[in-house]
C-alpha cells in the first residue's frame with residue numbers, strides 16, 4: 001500500500017483502504033466486497049462447494065445472478081438446444097432459488113451480459129468493490145469502482161464470507177491527453193494502450209486512466225477502456241468518478257434515490273486521486289497520435305493502424321519471437337507486408353461487454369445506414385442486454401441493421417467466445433468488436449480481428465477491413 | 473485440498489510465452505458443472521488435430537505423458553479468470569508450473585487448487601527445460617518446505633513463495649474456513665459501514 005491516511009492517495013488506495021476488514025500478518029487483507037455478480041459458467045462448482053460444507057450465501061442482497069455466456073441469441077421462447085448449455089443455465093436457476101440470490105431470468109428484459117447489466121441497473125456504483133467470476137469485471141471500474149475478476153474458489157469464498165483475501169496492487173497511471181481525431185473511438189484508444197504497454201504491461205497493477213481524452217469520453221467509452229484492462233495484464237482499470245459518472249448513475253433502478261443519492265454523491269466526490277499521489281508507473285499517450293486500429297495477430301497487443309501492413313517476422317529481435325510471429329501469421333492466414341485494408345472478412349460480430357452498449361449500436365448503425373452487407377459476409381449484431389435491445393428498437397436501429405442485411409439478435413456473450421451456437425468454423429475470418437483474438441476464441445480455427453463498432457460495420461458493408469473514415 | 477509438500481515428477485518443457493487460458497482449456501469445454509474430467513482436453517488446440525493426437529506435442533510423447541511439472545516461458549496463464557485452467561492441469565496430473573512470470577488471476581487460482589506456480593528467471597527456466605529434454609531420467613524434485621527445486625544432478629535452485637500461501641499449500645488448508653475465523657471482524661465492519669454509508673442500496677428482485 002502506498003502511504004499513510006494523511007499522505008496523498010490514489011483512487012485505488014482510497015477504495016482499497018476503506019474496504020480492508022483486517023490485515024493479516026503477511027500483508028494479505030481480508031477485503032470487503034460490496035457487489036458480487038454471478039453467472040452460469042464459473043459458479044456451479046462454487047455453489048456445489050457451499051452445499052457440501054453446509055454454508056449459506058452471507059449477503060444475497062449484495063449479489064446478483066444472470067446467465068449470459070451460454071445463452072442462445074436466437075428465439076428465447078424455444079428451449080435451449082445444447083444439452084450442456086441448458087444444464088448450466090438450469091443449474092444456475094436451481095442454485096439461485098436454493099440460496100435466495102436475486103436473479104434476472106432469461107425472459108426478463110434486464111437479462112444481458114453481466115458487465116453490461118451491472119452498470120445499467122445501477123447495481124455497480126462508484127467507490128465500491130465489485131467482483132465476478134469473469135476477468136472482464138474490470139469494466140465496472142469505469143464508474144470509479146474497484147472491480148476485478150476472480151476464480152471459482154474465490155466466488156465460493158465471497159458467497160460464504162462477502163470478503164476476499166487480497167494483496168494490494170501497485171498503482172499505474174495511463175494518461176491520454178488531447179482530442180481524438182474523427183473516426184477514432186475509445187476502442188482505438190485502448191488498443192493503442194495495449195499495443196504500447198503489451199499484454200503483460202499492467203501485471204500486478206491497477207491502471208487508472210486519466211487525461212483530457214479520457215475525461216471527455218462518455219460512460220460507454222470509459223467502460224470499453226476499463227473492460228480491456230485485463231488484456232493489458234492489469235488486475236483492474238479505474239476512471240475517477242465525475243459529473244459524467246453521477247449523471248449516468250442517477251435514476252438507475254438500483255441506484256440510491258433522493259436524499260440518499262445526494263449523500264452518495266457527496267462521498268463519491270472525495271474519491272478522485274489526490275494531487276501528488278504516487279504511481280508506481282506512469283504511461284502517457286497523445287490522443288492525436290491514435291488512428292483507427294485493428295489487430296493482425298492472436299494477442300490483443302498485435303495492433304496496427306488500419307492504414308498499415310502486416311508486420312514482417314524477419315524484423316523480430318530474436319529467434320523465438322520470429323518463430324512466434326510466423327506461427328501467428330500462419331494461423332491468421334496473413335503474409336508479411338500485406339495491407340490491412342486488403343484483408344477480406346466473411347463474418348462480422350458487433351457486441352460483447354466491450355462494445356455491446358447502446359452507444360456502440362448507434363455508432364455501427366450510423367455506418368450501416370443506407371448500405372448493404374457485402375455479398376458472402378455474415379454480419380451479426382448482438383445487443384449487450386435486453387434493455388439495450390429495447391432502446392435500440394425504440395430508436396429504429398434494428399430496422400437500419402436489418403435493412404442493411406445484418407442479423408439482429410437477443411442479448412448475450414454470443415460470438416465473443418463461442419460457447420453458444422454463434423461461433424466461427426475453421427479458417428473463417430471475423431471483424432469483431434470483442435476483446436480477445438486468441439486462437440480459437442470465437443470457435444476452433446477461427447481468425448479474429450479486433451476493432452471498434454464503426455470499423456466493424458465498415459468491414460461488413462465492404463467485405464474487407466476498411467478505414468471507416470472513408471465511409472463517414 | 474491435497475497438501476503440497478514435496479513433488480518428484482517428470483517435467484515437460486513448453487518453450488512458449490503468453491500461453492493463454494483459451495489454449496490451456498478452450499471455452500467449449502467449460503460447460504461442465506464439475507471440477508474433474510477436464511484433463512483430457514488440457515491444451516486441446518496444441519495437443520490434438522481433428523481429434524487425433526499431434527505426435528510432436530510434448531504431452532503426447534513419453535515420458536511427458538506422465539508429467540507432473542510444466543516449464544514454460546513468460547506470462548503463463550494470461551487471458552480469462554476461468555479456474556477450469558488449473559482444474560485441467562490438475563486433472564491431467566500437473567501440480568507445479570515453472571515460468572519466468574504468470575498472469576495474476578491464474579497465479580492465484582493455482583494456489584487455491586493445490587498447484588504450486590514457481591517464478592524463476594528466464595535463463596533458469598531454459599536450463600530446466602534443457603534438463604527436461606533428457607528423457608525419463610530428467611525428473612525434478614520440488615521441495616516446498618525448503619523452497620528449492622532440485623535438478624537431476626542434485627543442484628538446488630531456491631525460489632520465493634508468499635508465506636501464507638506456502639503455509640496453506642503445505643497444510644492443504646481451505647481459505648474459507650480460515651476467513652470464517654475472522655467472522656467477528658466482518659460483522660463489525662458491516663455494522664460500521666451500514667451506519668456510515670446508509671445510502672448503500674440493497675439488491676432485491678421481485
Ligand code: SF4
Nearest residue numbers: 136352353413416417
Ligand atoms: S462478452 Fe465476452 S468477454 Fe464479455 S463476459 Fe461475455 S464472454 Fe466474457
